[in-house]
Amino acid sequence: MIAPESERKRGIPAPRPRDAATLIIYRPLKSSVEILMGLRHKSHKFLPDRYVFPGGGVERGDSRVRVASPVSERTQRLLMRKTKKARARGLVASAVRETFEETGLIVGGKDPDPAKSVPKKWSKFFQTGFAPNLKDLDYIARAVTPHWRPIRFNARFFMVNAEKLTGVLRGNGELLNLQYFNMEKALELELPLITKRVLELVALHAGNPAYHKVAELDQIVFFKHNGEYHDMIKE
Numbered sequence: 001m002i003a004p005e006s007e008r009k010r011g012i013p014a015p016r017p018r019d020a021a022t023l024i025i026y027r028p029l030k031s032s033v034e035i036l037m038g039l040r041h042k043s044h045k046f047l048p049d050r051y052v053f054p055g056g057g058v059e060r061g062d063s064r065v066r067v068a069s070p071v072s073e074r075t076q077r078l079l080m081r082k083t084k085k086a087r088a089r090g091l092v093a094s095a096v097r098e099t100f101e102e103t104g105l106i107v108g109g110k111d112p113d114p115a116k117s118v119p120k121k122w123s124k125f126f127q128t129g130f131a132p133n134l135k136d137l138d139y140i141a142r143a144v145t146p147h148w149r150p151i152r153f154n155a156r157f158f159m160v161n162a163e164k165l166t167g168v169l170r171g172n173g174e175l176l177n178l179q180y181f182n183m184e185k186a187l188e189l190e191l192p193l194i195t196k197r198v199l200e201l202v203a204l205h206a207g208n209p210a211y212h213k214v215a216e217l218d219q220i221v222f223f224k225h226n227g228e229y230h231d232m233i234k235e
Contacts, residue, residue, distance in 0.1 A: 017144050017154040019087065021095035022055030023137065024202055025105065027162045027180055034182050035202060036162070037189065038102065038175025051189040053198075054175065056098040057153070061119025063090030065097075068109030069135040078139050078220050079156065081235065089134070095158045096132040100125050102175050106167040107160060109133040128167070136164045140205055142235060143194050143223040157198055159205060197223055197230045 025036040037051045063086045071079075071092045079088035096107045101124075108130025118126045125132070137158040145152035162180075171178045181189065183203055187196065201221055222235040 015150070015152050017152040019058040019083075019091060019094075020056060020153040020155045021058060021091045021098065022053045022155055022157050023095040023099045023107075024053050024140075024157060024159045024198070025099070025103075025162050025165065026159060026202065029182070032183050033203065034180040035186050035199065036103065036105075036169075036178065036180050037186060038171060038178040039190075040175060049190060050192050050195075051186075052175070052192065052195055053157075054099040054102045055095060055155070056102075058087075058090050058094040059097070059119070059121050061121050062093040062097060063087060065093055065119055065122050066111075066113060066116065066131055067093070068112065068131040068133045071134045072136075072138070075137060075139040075158075078218070078235075082142070091156050092134045092137050092139075092158065093132055095137060095156075096134065097122060097125060100167075101172055103178055104167050104170040104172075105165045106130050107133050107136060107165055130166070133164070136160050138205075139220055141198055141201055141221045141223060143198075143225075143230070146225045159202065194223055194225075194230060197232070201232075 027034040035053070037053060039051050040049065070076075071089055075092065076085070076088050079091060083091070100106055106125070106128055108125075108128070111126065111129065111131040114126075114129075137160050139156060140159050141157040142155065143157070144154050169178060183199065186199055191199075219234045222233045223230040224233055
């Protein structure tokens with residue numbers, strides 16, 4: 001039996017949410033979509049024994065790492081509604097870096113200056129011969145961990161088609177049983193509540209690639225927890 005998500009002990013102040021980025025990698029099918037997910041190890045303090053998308057916290061070097069392509073105009077514009085330009089760049093880069101660390105998959109392109117040094121956290125990524133390719137990530141959602149949780153993140157959710165990636169799928173041990181699940185199977189997994197809500201949104205986006213570029217050009221979804229479930233608020 002999976003233990004319930006932990007709650008902050010009474011009397012301890014709520015921690016400030018840490019900026020984080022998640023990358024949803026999808027493979028379109030004729031009538032559905034497959035999503036890459038992995039199981040967090042039971043020893044993890046945050047969401048143990050639950051399936052999640054690759055991702056993690058933003059690191060200092062993420063905002064200044066050199067790139068093969070910049071953040072898309074749309075994604076940058078939407079991110080900058082809630083953060084500064086450098087941080088917006090760091091969030092997208094973080095999604096690329098964390099995905100590489102946890103899955104071995106590369107969202108990359110030609111390194112514009114391979115002779116120059118890179119932030120330490122990025123050294124293994126650049127050893128592949130690639131620099132991060134930021135333009136292919138689409139920003140679709142944001143969620144903040146509720147205040148009653150002991151560990152909190154201000155998470156941004158990005159999407160990318162698997163055909164934009166290179167590399168061999170192999171994790172570093174942080175995510176177990178990494179594989180692509182069809183949407184029906186994914187929703188049957190042991191999931192955090194927010195992941196279930198995001199999957200519903202992913203089905204809409206992946207099923208209609210023009211959705212976020214036309215109907216929702218200037219909005220993403222902010223998932224706000226109301227104590228029971230997440231309300232979907234346009235942001």
